[in-house]
Amino acid sequence: SQQGEEDPQALSIQEGENATMNCSYKTSINNLQWYRQNSGRGLVHLILIRSNEREKHSGRLRVTLDTSKKSSSLLITASRAADTASYFCAHYSGAGSYQLTFGKGTKLSVIP
């Protein structure tokens, strides 16, 4: 399977703390994306980092990418209860692919 892995599988933090989620993948990539899913709903795109980028910021989100280790991390700073959701990393499966392969996700709970 080309499916990546996120860790931890679940994370529980207090509001205001930072949350870090990690993702590993197995193939070479053009870019890596992160998505959020609120319980039982569709996914929402958060950020895309290209393979030639090492770090990218968007608001309270910071994503890093290490292509030599085939890994990425998502940092959410100053978390809020509304950040409670599952977070997935995803990448396209090879050259010419139209298939986005998702990791298993990290379930984040932010306690008010």
Place this chain on the structure above:
Amino acid sequence: KAGVTQTPRYLIKTRGQQVTLSCSPISGHRSVSWYQQTPGQGLQFLFEYFSETQRNKGNFPGRFSGRQFSNSRSEMNVSTLELGDSALYLCASSQMGGPNEKLFFGSGTQLSVL
């Protein structure tokens, strides 16, 4: 701009029946993908369509099929339903599809097979 619309939102079927799910992409988007999400297997790719042509198919049995119409709307069909087909089916759209695009997802159809 309206988002990706999936209908119905919930569906209950019995084993052996067939089901058709519908997806209307964001206006102007020509690529539509389908994903199955279950607690055990996570998000799994079903297929991707662009201009009425299937460009990619995931590792699912032939009971799972789809199509795309000239207005980019898409349907997927599951025949001879099995208990294991119970899942959240998600549709996503993008302008052209491919490795540099992000996907816009609908809210999904929750299918329960009894």
